[in-house]
Amino acid sequence: MKTRLRLSKLPPYTKNAAISYGLVTAAFVIVSLLKAAGMISSSLQGQLVPICCYIIMAISLNLVVGISGELSLGHAGFMSAGAFTGIVISGLLETSGLPEVGRLIFAVIGGAIVAGIFGFLIGIPVLRLRGDYLAIVTLAFGEIIKNFMNIIYAGKDSTGFHLKTNPELGLEATGRMLLNGPMGATQVQRISTFTAGFILVLITLFVVQNIMNSKQGRAIMACRDNRIAAESIGLNVMKYKLMAFVVSATLAGMGGALFGLNYSTLLPVKFNFNTSVLILVFVVLGGVGNIWGGIIAATILTILPEAFRQFADYRMLTYAIVLILVMIGTYNPAIRARLGMLRDKIFPSNKEDPKAKKPRWRKSGKGVA
Amino acid sequence: MIFLSNLINGLSLGSVYAIIALGYSMVYGISKMLNFAHGDVIMVGAYISFCGTAYLGLPAWLALILAIVVCTALGMVIEGLAYRPLRGTGSLAVLITAIGVSYFLQNAALIIWGSAPKVFSSLFEGFGSSISLFDGELTVTWEAIFTLIAAILVMIGMTLFTSRTKAGKAMRAVSEDNGAAQLMGINVNTTISMTFAIGSALAAVAGVLLCSSYPALMPTTGAMPGIKAFTAAVFGGIGSIPGAMLGGILIGVIEILGRAYISSELSDAIVFGVLIIVLLVKPTGLLGKKMTEKV
Numbered sequence: 270m271k272t273r274l275r276l277s278k279l280p281p282y283t284k285n286a287a288i289s290y291g292l293v294t295a296a297f298v299i300v301s302l303l304k305a306a307g308m309i310s311s312s313l314q315g316q317l318v319p320i321c322c323y324i325i326m327a328i329s330l331n332l333v334v335g336i337s338g339e340l341s342l343g344h345a346g347f348m349s350a351g352a353f354t355g356i357v358i359s360g361l362l363e364t365s366g367l368p369e370v371g372r373l374i375f376a377v378i379g380g381a382i383v384a385g386i387f388g389f390l391i392g393i394p395v396l397r398l399r400g401d402y403l404a405i406v407t408l409a410f411g412e413i414i415k416n417f418m419n420i421i422y423a424g425k426d427s428t429g430f431h432l433k434t435n436p437e438l439g440l441e442a443t444g445r446m447l448l449n450g451p452m453g454a455t456q457v458q459r460i461s462t463f464t465a466g467f468i469l470v471l472i473t474l475f476v477v478q479n480i481m482n483s484k485q486g487r488a489i490m491a492c493r494d495n496r497i498a499a500e501s502i503g504l505n506v507m508k509y510k511l512m513a514f515v516v517s518a519t520l521a522g523m524g525g526a527l528f529g530l531n532y533s534t535l536l537p538v539k540f541n542f543n544t545s546v547l548i549l550v551f552v553v554l555g556g557v558g559n560i561w562g563g564i565i566a567a568t569i570l571t572i573l574p575e576a577f578r579q580f581a582d583y584r585m586l587t588y589a590i591v592l593i594l595v596m597i598g599t600y601n602p603a604i605r606a607r608l609g610m611l612r613d614k615i616f617p618s619n620k621e622d623p624k625a626k627k628p629r630w631r632k633s634g635k636g637v638a
Numbered sequence: 639m640i641f642l643s644n645l646i647n648g649l650s651l652g653s654v655y656a657i658i659a660l661g662y663s664m665v666y667g668i669s670k671m672l673n674f675a676h677g678d679v680i681m682v683g684a685y686i687s688f689c690g691t692a693y694l695g696l697p698a699w700l701a702l703i704l705a706i707v708v709c710t711a712l713g714m715v716i717e718g719l720a721y722r723p724l725r726g727t728g729s730l731a732v733l734i735t736a737i738g739v740s741y742f743l744q745n746a747a748l749i750i751w752g753s754a755p756k757v758f759s760s761l762f763e764g765f766g767s768s769i770s771l772f773d774g775e776l777t778v779t780w781e782a783i784f785t786l787i788a789a790i791l792v793m794i795g796m797t798l799f800t801s802r803t804k805a806g807k808a809m810r811a812v813s814e815d816n817g818a819a820q821l822m823g824i825n826v827n828t829t830i831s832m833t834f835a836i837g838s839a840l841a842a843v844a845g846v847l848l849c850s851s852y853p854a855l856m857p858t859t860g861a862m863p864g865i866k867a868f869t870a871a872v873f874g875g876i877g878s879i880p881g882a883m884l885g886g887i888l889i890g891v892i893e894i895l896g897r898a899y900i901s902s903e904l905s906d907a908i909v910f911g912v913l914i915i916v917l918l919v920k921p922t923g924l925l926g927k928k929m930t931e932k933v
Contacts, residue, residue, distance in 0.1 A: 334730075340729075340730065340733075394914060394918050397918065397921070398917060398918075398921050399921070401666075401672060401729070401872075401876070402872065402917055402921060402922070402923075404672070405868065405869065405872045405913070405917075406913070406914055406917055408865070408869075409869065409910035409911075409913050409914055410910070410914070412865075412906055412907070412910050413906075413907045413910050413911060416903065416904055416906050416907035417904075417907060419903055420901070420903045420904065451903075542861075542865065546674075546737050549734070549737075550734055550737065553730055553731070553733075553734045554734070557730060582745070582748060582749050583749070585741060585744075585745040585748075586741075586742065586745040586746060586749065588741065589738050589739070589740075589741035589742035589745060590738075590742060592734065592735075592737070592738035592741065593720050593735050593738035593739060593742065596724065596731055596734050596735045596738065597720070597723045597724060597735065599731075600724050600727045600728075600731040601723040601724060601727070602726075602727065603723075604723075
C-alpha cells in the first residue's frame with residue numbers, strides 16, 4: 270500500500286488513519302491465529318461477529334453523537350432495518366446459486382441502503398429539533414421501527430417475493446417465510462463470518478475517518494461546536510447534520526445486516542431501546558468522539574458479560590454498578606483531578622528523577638529535585 | 639358506549655402517565671437531565687406495596703404509604719450517590735449514569751423478587767370490581783375512577799406547592815437559574831434532593847395505581863411506562879406541570895384509542911408518531927416555553 274510506504278511524509282491525520290487500520294488488521298490477524306491454534310474458547314468464538322457488529326455500531330453512532338454532537342437514542346432501529354433487509358435479501362438469493370460471500374455482500378449493501386433511506390427520511394424531521402427534544406424523537410423513531418418490524422411478513426415462492434402487513438401471504442406449498450412478524454426471522458442461513466466483520470469494520474473506520482478529516486467533516490464539527498457561528502459563515506447546518514446522520518444510519522444498516530446473518534433466528538424486539546442504549550454506552554464509555562475508545566469499549570463490554578456468565582443474576586447487577594462507578598470516576602471533576610495527580614505521581618512526565626520526593630500538592634515539581 | 643369505555647380506560651392510563659410525567663418533568667426542569675431510572679422507581683414502588691400487602695399483611699393504604707416512603711428515600715439516595723457527583727458535567731454523562739441506575743434497579747428487583755410476574759392485588763379491592771352505568775352497557779372500574787381522581791389531586795397539589803410554598807418557589811428558582819438561585823441564598827443541593835424526593839414519591843403512587851389496573855408486576859414493568867411518561871412530558875412541554883398532565887392524559891387516550899380502533903400492534907408507533915408530529919409543529923411541546931437562543 271502506498272500509504273504505508275511513505276508514512277513519515279504523510280500529514281498527521283493520514284498517518285493516524287493508517288495506524289488505526291494497521292492496529293485493527295493486527296488485532297484481526299492475532300485473533301485469527303489464536304482461533305486457528307484453538308486457543309479461543311467456543312463461547313468467545315461465537316462473540317467474534319457480534320463484537321465486529323457492535324464496533325461498527327459504536328463507530329457509526331460516534332459520527333452522530335461525537336462528531337455531529339446530537340444525542341441519538343434510536344440507533345438500534347437502523348440496525349434492525351439493516352438486519353431484516355439483509356436477511357430477506359440473503360433468503361431471496363438462497364436458490365440463485367450465488368456463493369455465500371456474494372450473498373453476504375448483496376445483503377450488506379442492501380441493508381446499508383435501506384437503513385440509509387430510513388436515516389434520510391427520519392433525519393429530515395429529527396434534525397429540525399435541538400438537544401433533548403431531538404434525543405426523544407430518535408427514541409420515538411427507534412420504537413416505531415421496532416413496531417413496524419413486528420407487523421411485517423415476507424415470504425417467497427416460485428411466483429416471487431411477497432411483502433405484507435398480515436400473515437396471509439398466500440404462499441405456495443414450496444414457498445418459504447422470510448419474516449414472520451413478531452416471530453422475526455427464522456431458519457436464517459448463518460453466512461456472516463469474522464473475516465467479513467473485520468472488512469466491514471475497516472470500511473466503517475475508513476468512511477468515518479475520511480469524513481472527519483474532510484471539508485464536510487470539519488463543517489459538521491463546526492456546526493456542533495457553534496451552530497450560530499457556523500450558520501453565519503454560510504454553512505448549511507441542516508445539510509451537514511443530515512449528512513452525518515445518513516452516513517451513520519447507512520453504516521449501522523451494514524453492521525445490522527452482518528448481525529442478522531449471524532443468527533439462525535432473530536426477533537424484532539432484539540433491537541429495542543436497550544440495544545440503542547447499549548451502543549450509546551459504548552460511545553460514552555469510550556469517550557464521546559473518540560473512535561478508538563468506542564472500539565475498545567464495544568469489545569470489552571461485549572466480552573465481559575459473557576465471561577461473567579457464571580455469576581448469573583449478579584452479572585448485570587455488577588455491570589450496572591461498574592457502569593455508574595466508571596461514569597462517576599471519569600467525569601466527576603474532583604475524582605478526575607485526583608486521578609490526574611496520581612498519574613503524575615506514578616508516571617512523572619518531567620525529566621526529574623522519579624525517585625525524588627515531590628511535594629504532595631504540586632503537579633509539576635520542576636526544580637524541586 | 640364502547641368508545642366511552644375506551645375513552646375512560648384511556649383517561650385512566652393517561653392519568654398514570656401524567657403522574658409519572660410530572661415527576662420526570664420536575665426532575666428535568668431542575669437538573670436538566672433525562673432520568674431514565676424514573677420508570678424503575680415506579681416498579682420498586684409497586685413491589686414495595688406488593689410486599690406490604692402480601693407478606694406483611696398491611697392494609698392497602700398503609701402499603702401505599704410504605705411504598706411512598708421507600709421510594710422517596712430511594713430517590714434521594716439515587717440523586718445523592720449517582721447524580722450529584724456528576725452535576726455540571728454535561729448531560730450525556732448523567733444520562734448514562736441514569737441508565738446504569740435503571741439497570742441496577744431492574745436487576746436488583748430481579749434478584750430479590752425473581753422474574754416471574756407477581757399478581758398485584760388492587761388498591762381498591764374493597765370497593766368491589768366495577769360499577770355499571772346505563773343498564774350495564776358501560777362498566778367503569780373503580781381503579782379508573784380513582785386513578786383519575788388521584789391524578790387531578792396530584793396536579794392541584796403540585797401547582798399549589800410550586801406557586802404558594804417557599805420550597806416550591808425555591809424549586810422553580812433553581813430550575814430557572816441555578817446560579818442566581820444560589821446567590822439568593824437558596825440551598826441548591828437540598829432543593830434538587832427535594833425535587834427527586836417528590837418525583838419519586840409520585841412515582842410510587844403511579845406504580846401502585848398502574849399495577850392496580852394492570853396487575854402483572856415484573857422487574858421490567860416500569861420500563862415502558864417510564865418511556866411513555868417521558869414522551870408525555872416532552873409532548874406537553876417538559877418542565878411544565880399542566881403540560882405534563884395534558885401530555886400524559888393525551889398519550890394515554892391516544893394509546894388506548896389507537897389500540898382499539900387502528901391496530902393493537904401499532905399502538906406504540908401511533909403514540910410516538912403523534913409525538914413526532916407535535917414536536918415538529920411545536921418544537922418545545924404543547925405547553926412548553928419558547929426558548930430564545932443567545933449568540
